[in-house]
Amino acid sequence: MPPERNRRRIPDATVSRLPVYLRILGEQADEGVDSISSERLAELAGVNAAKVRKDLSYLGSYGTRGVGYEVGYLVYQIRRELGLTHDWPVVIVGAGNLGQALAGYGGFGERGFPVAGVVDVDPAKVGTVLGGVRVRHIDELPQIVQTKRVNIGVVATPPHAAQDAAERLVAAGVTSILNFAPVVLAVPRAIEVRKVDLAVELQILSYHEQRKASLHAVPGAGAGAVSRPASA
Amino acid sequence: MPPERNRRRIPDATVSRLPVYLRILGEQADEGVDSISSERLAELAGVNAAKVRKDLSYLGSYGTRGVGYEVGYLVYQIRRELGLTHDWPVVIVGAGNLGQALAGYGGFGERGFPVAGVVDVDPAKVGTVLGGVRVRHIDELPQIVQTKRVNIGVVATPPHAAQDAAERLVAAGVTSILNFAPVVLAVPRAIEVRKVDLAVELQILSYHEQRKASLHAVPGAGAGAVSRPASA
DNA sequence: CGGGCTTTGTGAACGTGTGCACGAATGCCT
């Protein structure tokens, strides 16, 4: 008798699209739109309409047949599902080039992820101010994480320091990590890690360029056609 | 008579892992390792060994049974497949916070993607120097793209300017775009677009945090266990 | 030179994600 594993598991692919829908819906709301069809939302998000409906169906049946979805209510439901009903403070490890840019980038706090602190190993960087936050020494990490109730850590160190940074974050109590270092982090299973790697992205583009270059004289490859949204 | 569609198409999932293997193999080579098994490489890359073998098999049969893969040769083959046998100059649109960080980040050129230019619409930013490159006006984009043979463009503008930036890049002749703006770009089909969106990544982490929080009293969720590499 | 050990390469099963197509529900118009 399998009663019910876990309430409602949402597929990974869907979870990664919900933030996109959310942003678009927010923009539409700002423009005064209060009802939207799956077709229109799909067009704006650059995906298939059926996919939109299936994605949204995981949240529950919040649409009205023949009409569409009520924008405001949908925004509320997606925010609730993504856990965006309250702020998630983040701590940034590494005050180098990237750490500075991240701390200085205002979009963090606006979107519900205020910077609770920036830390670095280098005593020369400690004390300098970045985007309104004073850089502290990495030894203060546990204190920051605990007093500010931080669950999400950002690794913005050079590659060789990334694993150590991750271990310190985990030891301090962080359970999710956003990793900008071009390194595969080894962490306990329970820790969620997401990676952002510039070099990887560029190399994937390079692959496609190289591919186009070697397939020069192909017939049906007319690059004309109308513009169309690109997928992620 | 379907003779042979296209030489060897490599699955997207594999293409996105090849850069990771490449980096690891490079590190191993630096450490003097000249032969590696799929199992070891899998461990370092945080994936399944069978996946490594299947991925590498798309490049050809470059392993030796009972022994493993010759590191140097494998590096060569992956680089060839990814089109990394020569440099791919990139042009950055947007000299704001992010554009500055990207231009200043040395890792670009080192990894075969030299910054051929940085452009901006704001005349106040034109002329300033970023990471050794003088910022030029966006009207000079076509000239930069053509004289420097640029195929890859980077969109590092605010959201509202991103679509325009993309259109200018395409008009100038760029065929691949790396988009940092939280916007779905509409471009011709032939243009390859990859997106890097901080907010999306953080919101995905938020989802998982929220999920953990609501599933508090679950039995088999012992967060102990040994460390293990995390997947991308 | 043959047996045993190791590791690759891949067929096959399984799981996840995508997209079509259509029934079901709803609003609008006459």
Add this chain to the structure above:
DNA sequence: AGGCATTCGTGCACACGTTCACAAAGCCCG
């Protein structure tokens, strides 16, 4: 009130990706 147009929700088939399991192929050693 009834019919019609619209749009959601979802079953189903297919494509893609992952993992297992094992035969084939090579090395080493006695």
